[in-house]
Amino acid sequence: MTNATLLKMHKGEITEFKIYSNLAQKAGEKNKKILEHMARDELRHYNHLKNITGKELKPNRLKIWWYTLISSAFGLSFGLRLMERGERGAQSSYSELKKEHPKLAEVLKDEVRHEHDVLNMISEEKLEYASSIVLGLNDALVELSGTLAGLTFALSAPKLIALSGLIVGIASALSMSASSYLSKEEEGGSKNAKRAALYTGAAYIVTVLLMVAPYFIFRSVYVALAVLLAIAVAIIGAYTFYITVAKDQKFAPRFIQMAAISLGVAFISFVFGIILKQFIGA
Numbered sequence: 462m463t464n465a466t467l468l469k470m471h472k473g474e475i476t477e478f479k480i481y482s483n484l485a486q487k488a489g490e491k492n493k494k495i496l497e498h499m500a501r502d503e504l505r506h507y508n509h510l511k512n513i514t515g516k517e518l519k520p521n522r523l524k525i526w527w528y529t530l531i532s533s534a535f536g537l538s539f540g541l542r543l544m545e546r547g548e549r550g551a552q553s554s555y556s557e558l559k560k561e562h563p564k565l566a567e568v569l570k571d572e573v574r575h576e577h578d579v580l581n582m583i584s585e586e587k588l589e590y591a592s593s594i595v596l597g598l599n600d601a602l603v604e605l606s607g608t609l610a611g612l613t614f615a616l617s618a619p620k621l622i623a624l625s626g627l628i629v630g631i632a633s634a635l636s637m638s639a640s641s642y643l644s645k646e647e648e649g650g651s652k653n654a655k656r657a658a659l660y661t662g663a664a665y666i667v668t669v670l671l672m673v674a675p676y677f678i679f680r681s682v683y684v685a686l687a688v689l690l691a692i693a694v695a696i697i698g699a700y701t702f703y704i705t706v707a708k709d710q711k712f713a714p715r716f717i718q719m720a721a722i723s724l725g726v727a728f729i730s731f732v733f734g735i736i737l738k739q740f741i742g743a
Contacts, residue, residue, distance in 0.1 A: 468518070471510040476520040478503035480544070483529050484537065492537060539707040546706065593641055593657040597664030598700055600637055602723045605630055605672045606693050611730035613686045615737050622685075623676035630669030638662035668696060686731075693723050 481500035485493045511517065532540025608629055612622045641661040645654035675688035701716040 467510070467514060468516070471507065471514050471516065472518045472521060474503050474507035474510060475518055476524050477544070478507060479520045479525045480528050483525065484532055484540075487533065488537065496537075535703065536707060539703055542706050542709055593645075593660040594664045594700075595704070596641060597634070597637060597661040598668055598696065599719065599722075600633070601630065601665045601668035601672070602693050602696065602719070603726050604633055605669055606689065606723050606727040607730035609672060609676070609689055610686060610727040611733050611737075613682045614731060614735045617682055619676045619680060619682050619685055622682060623673045626673040626676065627669065630673065631666070634662050634665035634669060637665055671696065690724065690727060693727075694720055697723065 478500050481496045481503060485496035485500060488496055507518075528540055528544050531543065605626060609622060609626050612625055616622050616625070638658040638661050642654045642658035645657040671692050672689055675685040675692070676682070679685040679688065697719045698716060701712060701719060704710070705712045705715060
């Protein structure tokens, strides 16, 4: 193990101590205790390594700022699991290092525990209502990509297609919010039902606005459709990345499933629009 690698790990421990400490100050009572416990572990790791390197190191300020910002904006689970993904190489380094310094076996044990046990204890609203966001995103992607693809060939008028998509999209968003509210209320708790409806409706409306935008921008309906499909894939990719990191799942299977459904419906609807135009003769 090179001295540079050892110093990098040493610096990483004090950096993570600062990140956990910063986030603990902003967290609720339950998450605060978890983060403070993780911070104490990291400080202990730092002091173990200081006994080996003999150096007092300063944390990486940019890294502290970045992960504090990401965790505040997108949730603790996402920010901290993203950080842990970036630090997984440290576990193999500790495995090698403990051969020379047996006391560091405890550090390795803590690192594994942080990733597999402690992070699963973190509770936050963003993940609790992830299913509501998925409902809004998925339904909007499937319904709107299909509707707009079908209208693209049937109407051949960009702004008319956009307005039609907006009308369908807003009406569907309200319908989905109402359905989500009633579904959650049946499970118990009007407060949870209202929040679930809000997340579902908001996700739906944002998706609708992004998907109809190309038809307001481009004169060619086919260029607009291509951009629409690219936006749909980007939305699926971004959300899938978020949820698979936050829930520690595999990215590829979930992304392929959502993309296949949305693009498959769009293709079928596009073909259906061609058939309708041939029969109607518009």
